[in-house]
Amino acid sequence: MPVEILHESMLRIAPADRNEEHLGSGYGGANGPAEGPVWIREKGYLLFSDIHDSKRYRYTPGQGITLDKDNTARANGMTRDRAGRLICCHHFSRCVDAEDLSTGELTVIADSYKGYKLNRPNDVVVKSDGAVYFTDPPPKIPLTPEEHYPEQDCAGVYRVSPDGKRINRIAHDFVNPNGLCFSPDEKTLYINDSSAGRKHIRAFTVEANGMIDLGSDRIFCDMNGDNRRGFPDGMKCDIEGNLYCTGPGGIWVLNPEGLHIGTILSDYIPINMNWGDDDWQTLYFAGFQSLNRIRLGIPGVPVPRGGVA
Numbered sequence: 001m002p003v004e005i006l007h008e009s010m011l012r013i014a015p016a017d018r019n020e021e022h023l024g025s026g027y028g029g030a031n032g033p034a035e036g037p038v039w040i041r042e043k044g045y046l047l048f049s050d051i052h053d054s055k056r057y058r059y060t061p062g063q064g065i066t067l068d069k070d071n072t073a074r075a076n077g078m079t080r081d082r083a084g085r086l087i088c089c090h091h092f093s094r095c096v097d098a099e100d101l102s103t104g105e106l107t108v109i110a111d112s113y114k115g116y117k118l119n120r121p122n123d124v125v126v127k128s129d130g131a132v133y134f135t136d137p138p139p140k141i142p143l144t145p146e147e148h149y150p151e152q153d154c155a156g157v158y159r160v161s162p163d164g165k166r167i168n169r170i171a172h173d174f175v176n177p178n179g180l181c182f183s184p185d186e187k188t189l190y191i192n193d194s195s196a197g198r199k200h201i202r203a204f205t206v207e208a209n210g211m212i213d214l215g216s217d218r219i220f221c222d223m224n225g226d227n228r229r230g231f232p233d234g235m236k237c238d239i240e241g242n243l244y245c246t247g248p249g250g251i252w253v254l255n256p257e258g259l260h261i262g263t264i265l266s267d268y269i270p271i272n273m274n275w276g277d278d279d280w281q282t283l284y285f286a287g288f289q290s291l292n293r294i295r296l297g298i299p300g301v302p303v304p305r306g307g308v309a
Helices: 008-012
Strands: 003-005 021-027 034-040 045-050 055-060 064-070 075-080 086-090 095-099 106-110 124-126 132-136 156-160 167-171 177-182 188-193 200-206 212-222 235-237 243-247 250-254 260-265 270-276 282-287 289-295
Touching: 003 008, 008 260, 021 055, 021 064, 034 086, 034 289, 045 075, 045 282, 075 124, 086 124, 106 132, 106 156, 124 177, 132 177, 156 177, 167 212, 177 243, 188 235, 188 243, 212 243, 212 250, 235 270, 243 270, 250 270
Parallel strands: 034 075, 034 270, 177 235
Antiparallel strands: 003 260, 021 289, 034 045, 034 282, 045 055, 055 064, 075 086, 086 095, 095 106, 124 132, 132 156, 156 167, 177 188, 188 200, 200 212, 235 243, 243 250, 250 260, 270 282, 282 289
């Protein structure tokens, strides 16, 4: 499908006739989407999650999609830290962990808060100082036999300190916190709420200690009123501060002031996304049972920021 142009500034990102490229289908089963794409730049491939079937797949340009890992405990959102480890949220094991892609060694980053298990960690970002931020929405109802009942008293957003020794709940008033993303200068943290009653993106000023200023909380974008298929979930920024977020019709593109300048239309209901290729100008996005990509005019913020140390 073409690109919806709502403001002339969108033409720097993509022309109206730019189409998505469909890379593969059949991931996630009948009830679950593909999720968490992340580009492994030094290896030249993309990893993404199949939540429902607890699998991880690898897309290599020119070679296609192959199974990368089985039994992932319903892995969801993924990113990387400066050490190059794969940081991943898991629904079944209710944790966020780090995987050494060379050895397969796993290190748990967070699985509880104040002595109680997390609900089902969903999406995750790593700040340039090494702090890990993730969303923990309420469990899906009804729970499957493999899952346990929740022990957290709310849906939360959490921060794990760079040394891994402290975890703080930095927000607790979301109904269904989902995607999150830093602005390029890391002075703003965007968090969206996928619940039908909210369907918006909120923005917070990031304080010097890595916490967020709750008094700065503001609605950055409200997607209510657009009845096309889709909702806020995965989010990423380009290097100029434009925010890309899944939403009604496809992927919404918002300028740094929150103006909706265009939509990357898609037939596949995008769920999550990430930048890829050597120049970080390809936006890979996973959706219900699919993996897709589109070339854009402005590079994205690399993952991890600054490259692997």
